[in-house]
């Protein structure tokens with residue numbers, strides 16, 4: 001089994017995105033990871049959903065580790081950019097970051 005390169009947490013709680021958009025993104029993420037060949041190999045990504053990240057506003061929220069990058073207001077279009085630019089190509093999307101763990 002390949003080790004994971006990154007771990008992505010999608011908040012699917014109802015407070016940061018009351019329209020349940022987090023759940024939509026979580027489903028979309030699975031298809032995007034498959035499309036970009038990120039389910040296996042050296043850039044393998046683990047996808048998880050969480051009921052709350054303790055922010056509860058400005059969502060949907062997507063957190064990427066080990067960089068500790070938290071993206072807010074994630075739309076389906078932004079999620080696609082996160083997968084392609086950050087997870088596949090290693091480029092953080094600075095303008096969409098609202099918090100950096102430890103930074």
Ligand code: FES
Pocket residue numbers: 011012013014015016017051052053054055056057059061
């Ligand atoms: S419900 Fe998403 S951060 Fe709390």
